[in-house]
Amino acid sequence: MILETERLSLTPLTLEDAPLVYPFMSDPEVMAHWDRAAIEDPDEVAAAVASQVAEMEERRAMYWGIRLTKTGRFLGYCELLDLDWRHHRCELGFIVAREGWGRGYATEAAAALLAYCASTLGLKRMIARTHVGDGRAEKVLQKLGFEQEGYLKGHVDRDGERRDCRIFGLLF
Numbered sequence: 001m002i003l004e005t006e007r008l009s010l011t012p013l014t015l016e017d018a019p020l021v022y023p024f025m026s027d028p029e030v031m032a033h034w035d036r037a038a039i040e041d042p043d044e045v046a047a048a049v050a051s052q053v054a055e056m057e058e059r060r061a062m063y064w065g066i067r068l069t070k071t072g073r074f075l076g077y078c079e080l081l082d083l084d085w086r087h088h089r090c091e092l093g094f095i096v097a098r099e100g101w102g103r104g105y106a107t108e109a110a111a112a113l114l115a116y117c118a119s120t121l122g123l124k125r126m127i128a129r130t131h132v133g134d135g136r137a138e139k140v141l142q143k144l145g146f147e148q149e150g151y152l153k154g155h156v157d158r159d160g161e162r163r164d165c166r167i168f169g170l171l172f
């Protein structure tokens, strides 16, 4: 399912997108607040994209590449994780290449996902998790109407470093 917004086209992630994902997943600044550190090996990014595609086939998650409609430039991707069809809920995530930051792209893409979740997938609730200190992601969530619901101490193990996270939630 392709989702169109004012400036963006969101298309389901494919194996062919892996070389477009690599530049930002290998960028330590972009990955500073992600669950895993920057990935230096392009084959590892390709393997990660392959497992994302497999998750989509199993209807456990959905991933969309974010492109500028005007130029076709690949900006990043957004995701619906842990799709729970019994409880009508999922987790939202987004990642944008550094050159695209601060132009409202993540908010615009995520808003389209929210609308798709509510109208087409029939979901009723969404959560999102940030690493403490990720002011940008928290701002995006706030603009989308999410509220902080919890604080998870040492929730993530990143290369042996335990990180605290915040949980945000939204009921449709």
Ligand SMILES: CC(C)(COP(=O)(O)OP(=O)(O)OC[C@H]1O[C@@H](n2cnc3c(N)ncnc32)[C@H](O)[C@@H]1OP(=O)(O)O)[C@@H](O)C(=O)NCCC(=O)NCCS
Pocket (backbone or CB within 6 Å): 029, 030, 031, 032, 033, 034, 092, 093, 094, 095, 096, 097, 100, 101, 102, 103, 104, 105, 106, 107, 108, 128, 129, 130, 134, 135, 136, 137, 139, 140
């Ligand atoms: C989080 C991320 C997706 C935001 O992308 P983006 O396209 O720049 O987001 P937007 O432009 O829609 O919104 C960013 C907002 O944060 C604000 N902002 C920027 N730096 C900030 C900071 N240090 N603290 C608080 N807010 C900040 C911007 O001003 C903007 O708000 P505004 O529109 O009211 O001015 C991007 O920074 C990213 O890919 N980060 C790495 C991946 C990640 O950590 N994802 C979060 C996991 S869910």
